[in-house]
Amino acid sequence: xxxxxxxxxxxxxxxxxxxxxxxxxxxxxxxxxxxxxxxxxxxxxxxxxxxxxxxxxxxxxxxxxxxxxxxxxxxxxxxxxxxxxxxxxxxxxxxxxxxxxxxxxxxxxxxxxxxxxxxxxxxxxxxxxxxxxxxxxxxxxxxxxxxxxxxxxxxxxxxxxxxxxxxxxxxxxxxxxxxxxxxxxxxxxxxxxxxxxxxxxxxxxxxxxxxxxxxxxxxxxxxxxxxxxxxxxxxxxxxxxxxxxxxxxxxxxxxxxxxxxxxxxxxxxxxxxxxxxxxxxxxxxxxxxxxxxxxxxxxxxxxxxxxxxxxxxxxxxxxxxxxxxxxxxxxxxxxxxxxxxxxxxxxxxxxxxxxxxxxxxxxxxxxxxxxxxxxxxxxxxxxxxxxxxxxxxxxxxxxxxxxxxxxxxxxxxxxxxxxxxx
Amino acid sequence: xxxxxxxxxxxxxxxxxxxxxxxxxxxxxxxxxxxxxxxxxxxxxxxxxxxxxxxxxxxxxxxxxxxxxxxxxxxxxxxxxxxxxxxxxxxxxxxxxxxxxxxxxxxxxxxxxxxxxxxxxxxxxxxxxxxxxxxxxxxxxxxxxxxxxx
Numbered sequence: 001x002x003x004x005x006x007x008x009x010x011x012x013x014x015x016x017x018x019x020x021x022x023x024x025x026x027x028x029x030x031x032x033x034x035x036x037x038x039x040x041x042x043x044x045x046x047x048x049x050x051x052x053x054x055x056x057x058x059x060x061x062x063x064x065x066x067x068x069x070x071x072x073x074x075x076x077x078x079x080x081x082x083x084x085x086x087x088x089x090x091x092x093x094x095x096x097x098x099x100x101x102x103x104x105x106x107x108x109x110x111x112x113x114x115x116x117x118x119x120x121x122x123x124x125x126x127x128x129x130x131x132x133x134x135x136x137x138x139x140x141x142x143x144x145x146x147x148x149x150x151x152x153x154x155x156x157x158x159x160x161x162x163x164x165x166x167x168x169x170x171x172x173x174x175x176x177x178x179x180x181x182x183x184x185x186x187x188x189x190x191x192x193x194x195x196x197x198x199x200x201x202x203x204x205x206x207x208x209x210x211x212x213x214x215x216x217x218x219x220x221x222x223x224x225x226x227x228x229x230x231x232x233x234x235x236x237x238x239x240x241x242x243x244x245x246x247x248x249x250x251x252x253x254x255x256x257x258x259x260x261x262x263x264x265x266x267x268x269x270x271x272x273x274x275x276x277x278x279x280x281x282x283x284x285x286x287x288x289x290x291x292x293x294x295x296x297x298x299x300x301x302x303x304x305x306x307x308x309x310x311x312x313x314x315x316x317x318x319x320x321x322x323x324x325x326x327x328x329x330x331x332x333x334x335x336x337x338x339x340x341x342x343x344x345x346x347x348x349x350x351x352x353x354x355x356x357x358x359x360x361x362x363x364x365x366x367x368x369x370x371x372x373x374x375x376x377x378x379x380x381x382x383x384x385x386x387x388x389x390x391x392x393x394x395x396x397x398x399x400x401x402x403x404x405x406x407x408x409x410x411x412x413x414x415x416x417x418x419x420x421x422x
Numbered sequence: 423x424x425x426x427x428x429x430x431x432x433x434x435x436x437x438x439x440x441x442x443x444x445x446x447x448x449x450x451x452x453x454x455x456x457x458x459x460x461x462x463x464x465x466x467x468x469x470x471x472x473x474x475x476x477x478x479x480x481x482x483x484x485x486x487x488x489x490x491x492x493x494x495x496x497x498x499x500x501x502x503x504x505x506x507x508x509x510x511x512x513x514x515x516x517x518x519x520x521x522x523x524x525x526x527x528x529x530x531x532x533x534x535x536x537x538x539x540x541x542x543x544x545x546x547x548x549x550x551x552x553x554x555x556x557x558x559x560x561x562x563x564x565x566x567x568x569x570x571x572x
Contacts, residue, residue: 028519035431035515050486056455056494061524138486158489158513160520175512216446217481217509243448246483246511291463387451390461 004033004172005040013168021071025164029172032161038172042134047077047166048122048146050138051159052109053366054083054102062160063108066167073166077114078122080139081306082106085361085369086118087336093368106361112163118361119335121235121306123150126337131257134177136165140242141235141305141383147249149234151257153177156217156248176249182258183267184221184251186214187274191224197279198225202400204233205382207277208240208250209285214275217246221265224277227254232308239305240382289385292395297378299371300326300408301364301388302401303333304381311401312342312351318405319354326355327411329371330404333363355408365391378407426538426559430552431510432518434528437550438503441475442543443467448484449491449514458500476548477502478539482511492517496529504530504550506559508539532557 006014014030016023033041051059083102084092092099110116117125122137123145129135129152137146137154138161146152155175157165165171176182188211190198197203211220220241234252241247251259259265287293302315315332332351334342339360342348348358364370365388370377376395379385380403385396397413406414444466447453452462458473473495482488492514495501501521505514510533518529530552534542538559542548545561 024523028516028523031519032512032516035510035519036512051490053487053490055450055487055490056498058494058497058521058524059490061497062493062520065524140485143486156486156512158486158516160489160493160516161512162486216483243451243484246481288464389463390452 004030004038006030010041010170019070021066021069022167024065024069025071025167028160028164029168029170033172033174036172036174038174040173041170042173042177043169044075044136044165044171045133046075046129046135047073047162048080048137048139048142049077049109049114049162049166050080051163052079052082052106054105059105060101063105066112066163067108071112071167073113074169075166077166078117078125079109079114080118080142081120081362081366082118083362083367085359087360091359091369093372109163114166117335117337119306120363121308121335124306124308124335124338134171136162136171138162141239143248144238144242144250145235147176148238148251148256149231156246180267182219182249183269184219184265185272186218186220187262187271188220188222188277189224189274190222190277193277193279197282200400201233201236202380202398203282205236205240205380205398206282206285208237209244209289209382210277210281211250212241212243212245212247215241215245215247219249220247221251221253221259221262221271223253223262225252229255230310232310235305236381243383243386286398289382289396289398291389292376292397295376295395296412297328297376297397297407298374299329299331299377300404301331301333301370301377301379301384302381302404304363304365304379304384307332307334307338309338309341312338312347314401315405316347316350318402319351322405322409324409326408328408330356330408331359331364331370332356333359336360368392370394378404378413380404424561424563426534426541426561428506428532428534428538428557428559430555430557431515431531431533432529433552433554434504434530435551436476436503436530437547438474438476439547440478440542440545441470441472442478446479446481446483448488450485450487452484453491455491455495456500458495472502473500475502476504476506476550478506478542481507481509482513486513488513489516489520493521493524496521496527497525501529504532506532506534506539506542508533508536530557532559534559
C-alpha cells in the first residue's frame with residue numbers, strides 16, 4: 001500500500017486531538033486512502049451521506065459508535081434516502097422492529113449534524129456544490145450528477161467513507177479529485193440516432209443504460225446529442241449508467257461543463273474506442289429493462305432519482321391535459337424540499353386528487369411501499385426498472401412520463417404519441 | 423497446487439471454494455444479504471450463494487450501499503470468504519475496512535492480474551493470505567483440498 005503523508009493537523013486528528021469519533025473517522029479515511037494510492041488528503045466543502053439507510057445491524061452499529069464517541073460533521077452535509085417515509089410511515093409495509101431500526105439510522109445521522117434532507121437528489125436542494133469544488137458524495141446517481149452536471153469533484157465513494165470524510169472534512173487526493181483522471185477514455189456517438197428519438201426523454205434513460213453496460217468503470221463521453229440538455233435528462237442518463245455499470249462521471253458534449261467539445265472531454269487524447277450508437281442498442285436496453293413485457297401495469301412509479309421541480313411541472317400539466325383521474329396507483333418519489341416548492345406552485349393538490357401518492361424521504365424501489373399484490377409496474381426510470389425486480393420481485397416496464405400518465409388513467413399500457421418506439 | 427500473488431486491498435486470511443462471476447455484481451440490489459444468494463434476475467449465476475466462497479470478479483459496479491451490505495454480511499457470517507478482483511473497488515474495500523474496525527473481523531480483498539484472475543476462474547478452491555501490501559493465493563486445480571501448510 002502507498003504511504004499517505006499527513007499534515008501535522010491531520011496527524012493530530014488521527015491521534016485523537018479532535019476526539020475519539022474523529023480519530024476513528026480519520027483511521028477509516030486513511031486506510032481507504034492507502035487503498036486508492038493517494039499521496040495526501042485534501043479539504044472538502046461538503047458531503048452527502050448514503051449510509052443512512054438500514055442494511056442490517058452493521059448500519060446501526062456504525063452510526064451508534066460514532067454517536068457514542070461524540071461525532072459531529074465538520075462540513076455542510078446532506079442525507080440520502082432512508083428506509084421509510086418519516087412523514088408517512090404507514091406507507092412502508094415493514095414490521096415495527098424494521099421501522100424502528102430504519103428510523104434510528106436516519107435520525108442517528110441527523111444527530112451527527114447532517115441536514116435531514118433524506119433525498120437521493122441533493123443537487124435539487126437550495127444549495128449545491130459549485131464547479132471544481134471537492135466534496136465527498138456517496139450514492140451512485142448523486143456522484144455521477146455532481147461530477148458530470150455540476151463539475152464538482154467526488155470519487156465513487158461508498159457508505160461509511162461519506163460520514164468519515166464529513167467528520168474530518170477531508171478525503172484522499174485520488175480518483176476523480178485529480179484533474180487528469182477526469183478525462184473521458186471511451187466515446188459514444190449518437191449522431192446516427194433519429195432526431196425524433198433524441199427529442200424524447202426516454203432515450204436518455206436508455207442511453208445511460210447502454211453507456212453503463214459498455215463502459216464498466218471507464219469514463220465515457222457522449223457526443224452527437226443536441227447541446228444544452230436538461231438536468232433531468234442527464235439525471236436519468238447518469239443514474240442508469242451508474243446502475244448498469246460503475247460510471248461516476250459522464251461527459252455529455254455540449255451540455256456538461258467539462259465537455260464544451262469532445263477534445264475537451266478527452267483532454268486532447270484519443271479515446272480507447274468509440275461506439276456508434278444505434279436504434280438497436282436502445283431497443284435491446286429497453287428489452288432488458290422490460291422484465292414484465294407483455295403484461296399490463298398494476299401501478300406506476302416515477303421519481304427515481306427523486307422527482308425535480310421541473311418534473312412536477314411536467315407531470316402537473318400532463319395530468320391536467322388528461323383531464324381524468326388515475327385508475328392505477330401512481331407513486332411519485334421526491335424530497336421534502338422539492339415537494340414544498342411544487343406545493344407552493346399549486347401542482348401537488350391536483351396530483352393528489354387525481355389519485356397520486358407522494359412518497360418522501362425514501363423511494364419505492366428500496367422498501368416495500370407498493371401494494372402487496374402489485375407484480376408489474378410501469379416507470380420512466382431505468383434505475384427503478386433495473387433494481388426493482390431483484391429488490392421487490394416486481395416486473396418492470398419502462399416508458400416516458402406521458403405514457404405513464406396515459407396508462408395510469410386508462411388502467412392499461414398506453415403508448416403516448418412519440419413516447420415509445422419499436 | 424500453484425501460487426499466485428496479488429495486491430492487498432483489505433487484509434486477512436481465508437480459504438474456500440471459488441465462485442467466478444460471469445458478470446460483476448453490486449452487493450446491494452443484486453444479492454440477498456441474509457442468504458447470500460444472487461437475486462438479480464438477469465445475472466448469469468442468479469440463485470447461487472456467495473457465502474463462504476472465494477468470489478472472483480473483474481470490477482465493482484453499482485450502488486454505494488454495497489459497503490454497508492458487505493460490512494453487514496461480514497458481521498453476520500453471510501459474506502464471501504474473500505474477494506479477488508482485477509480492479510480495486512473502493513466501495514467493497516470500505517465494507518471490509520469498517521467490519522474490521524467495528525467487529526475485528528477480516529475478509530480479505532485482493533487485486534490480481536487478468537491472467538491470474540482467469541487462472542482462478544478455472545480452479546476449484548483457493549487459500550488467500552493477504553498481508554499489509556502483498557497477498558499470496560494458493561490454488562487447487564482439482565477437488566481434493568489443500569495439503570496442510572501448502
